[in-house]
Structures are given as structure tokens and as C-alpha cells.
Amino acid sequence: MSSSTKVPRNDAVTQIASKSLWIRRRSFQMVYEAQQGHPGGDFSAADILATLYFGVMRFDPRKPNDPGRDRFVMSKGHCSGAFYAALAAAGYFPEDELKTYMEPLSKLNGHPNRNYLPGVETNTGPLGHGLPVATGIAIAGQLDNADFRTFVLTGDGELQEGSNWECALTAAHRKLENLTLIVDRNRLQQGARTEDTATLDPLDEKWRAFGWHVEMVDGHDHAQLLDVLSAPAKGRGKPLCVIANTFKGKGVSFMHDNVSWHHGVPNKEQYEQAMAELV
Numbered sequence: 001m002s003s004s005t006k007v008p009r010n011d012a013v014t015q016i017a018s019k020s021l022w023i024r025r026r027s028f029q030m031v032y033e034a035q036q037g038h039p040g041g042d043f044s045a046a047d048i049l050a051t052l053y054f055g056v057m058r059f060d061p062r063k064p065n066d067p068g069r070d071r072f073v074m075s076k077g078h079c080s081g082a083f084y085a086a087l088a089a090a091g092y093f094p095e096d097e098l099k100t101y102m103e104p105l106s107k108l109n110g111h112p113n114r115n116y117l118p119g120v121e122t123n124t125g126p127l128g129h130g131l132p133v134a135t136g137i138a139i140a141g142q143l144d145n146a147d148f149r150t151f152v153l154t155g156d157g158e159l160q161e162g163s164n165w166e167c168a169l170t171a172a173h174r175k176l177e178n179l180t181l182i183v184d185r186n187r188l189q190q191g192a193r194t195e196d197t198a199t200l201d202p203l204d205e206k207w208r209a210f211g212w213h214v215e216m217v218d219g220h221d222h223a224q225l226l227d228v229l230s231a232p233a234k235g236r237g238k239p240l241c242v243i244a245n246t247f248k249g250k251g252v253s254f255m256h257d258n259v260s261w262h263h264g265v266p267n268k269e270q271y272e273q274a275m276a277e278l279v
């Protein structure tokens with residue numbers, strides 16, 4: 001499976017919607033069974049992941065090291081549940097393997113490990129490292145005159161790590177039009193609102209001031225995500241920052257915008273209610 005096969009836009013949006021729902025349901029089941037994980041951030045990122053894997057990126061899961069593949073770096077590696085569900089849905093490994101999430105000796109650790117799983121470009125978990133790695137990959141692509149694109153998804157709280165801002169400088173200086181940063185702007189971090197911790201707003205102006213092309217989208221609107229992420233990168237002359245306005249816990253009423261679900265895990269009743277809502 002690969003999104004390089006052109007499908008009409010409406011069909012793509014429909015498929016992305018159904019994969020987003022599947023990612024939410026499957027990752028929540030994983031978190032429930034493991035009684036560990038980060039479901040709030042899984043849900044804020046689910047639509048972004050589904051859009052990348054089912055509408056935007058060119059890849060062949062049977063050839064995970066194909067030099068021409070588009071690269072994706074899941075910098076907010078704590079949201080491994082949604083990431084693993086997306087990788088399985090995209091065909092990188094059997095869906096059955098998702099059952100082993102967080103088990104001892106499982107390939108599906110709490111944080112993604114490239115040595116265990118195809119489709120994981122780099123290990124993540126310690127926040128602030130995904131954009132630096134993705135910037136390096138994009139520089140390599142530019143030097144090779146290769147036409148793959150590199151996508152990286154960070155949290156918004158994660159932008160408190162200074163390493164991101166070094167890359168903001170470097171990527172703009174090098175005119176890395178092959179690099180796309182998506183910020184999961186759910187306005188919550190581990191235990192508080194981002195704006196109560198270290199103000200990020202106006203976030204779009206910050207990235208623009210560093211020399212990036214910036215787009216703001218509703219991060220749960222598949223058509224908006226698809227349009228902005230699949231727009232041609234060649235000729236832009238700048239790296240792209242997509243600020244995706246999202247909600248932690250999106251899709252389940254009692255988790256919506258609720259920081260306690262950053263790493264909260266459901267009891268049986270909550271699990272059943274969530275699954276009843278995720279339809």
C-alpha cells in the first residue's frame with residue numbers, strides 16, 4: 001500500500017476519516033489492555049497521522065528502507081499508541097502485533113524504537129529530538145538532490161525544548177523546502193496548559209520570523225490537512241510549518257481538552273463509554 005497511487009480527493013478524505021477512527025479505537029484498546037500510554041495525545045494526533053499515511057506520503061511498507069520513500073519522524077514519541085496503530089494500518093507489520101503493546105520484550109515499547117519496528121525512522125521519546133533528526137534527513141535529501149519529503153510531528157509543549165529553535169534557524173537558512181513540521185497544537189502539555197507554562201502564542205508569527213512558510217489548520221479537518229500537506233513543496237523555497245489546532249482527547253466527551261488524559265488510562269466503564277462514542 002502506498003499513497004503514491006493517486007486517488008480522487010473526496011475518496012482520499014473518506015478513507016482518511018475511516019482510518020482516523022480506526023486509529024483512535026485501536027490505540028485506545030491498546031492503552032486499556034496495557035493500562036499504560038498517552039491516549040489524550042494519541043487522539044489529538046490521530047487525524048494528522050491518518051492524513052500522512054493515507055493521503056500524503058509516498059512509501060511502500062514492503063520496502064521500509066527504500067531510498068526514495070518519504071520520511072516521517074514521530075517526535076512526540078510518547079503517543080506511540082496512535083503511531084503504531086497507523087503503521088500497522090499502513091501495512092508495516094501485522095495488526096495482530098498491536099496486542100503486544102508495552103508487554104515485556106514486545107517490539108512495541110512505550111516509545112518507538114527503529115531497531116525493532118519497520119517504518120520507525122528514528123527513536124523518539126525524549127522530546128526535542130525529532131525536528132533535529134528530521135532536519136538532518138532533509139539536508140541529506142537536499143544534498144543528494146533527492147525528491148523525497150520529510151515530515152515531523154511535534155507536540156506544542158515540546159517546543160519548549162531549545163533544540164527546535166536551532167532547527168528553525170538552520171532549516172530556514174538552508175531553504176529546506178523538503179521539510180515539513182507539523183505542530184500538534186492541543187494547547188496542553190503533561191500537566192498544564194502550554195500558555196500557563198511558557199507562552200507560545202503567537203506561534204505562527206514566531207515561525208514566520210524564523211523564515212518558515214506557515215499554515216494554520218484545523219488539525220481534525222481531514223480535507224484541510226490533506227490540502228496543506230499535499231501542496232507541492234518544490235519551489236516554495238522555505239521549510240513548511242503546519243500549526244494544526246487540535247484537542248487532546250478529541251473524539252471522546254469526557255477526555256476532550258482534559259489534561260488528566262495526557263497519560264490517564266481508562267477503567268472498564270470509561271473504556272466502554274469511549275468505544276461507544278468512537279463510531
Ligand SMILES: Cc1ncc(C[n+]2csc(CCOP(=O)(O)OP(=O)(O)O)c2C)c(N)n1
Nearest residue numbers: 041078125126127155156157158188189190
Ligand atoms: C526531554 C523530555 N522532557 C520531559 C518528558 C516527559 N514528557 C512526556 S510527554 C510530555 C508533555 C508533552 O507535551 P506536548 O509536547 O504538548 O505533547 P502532547 O500534548 O501532544 O501530548 C512530557 C513533559 C520527555 N518525554 N522528554
Ligand SMILES: [Mg+2]
Nearest residue numbers: 156157188189
Ligand atoms: Mg500538547
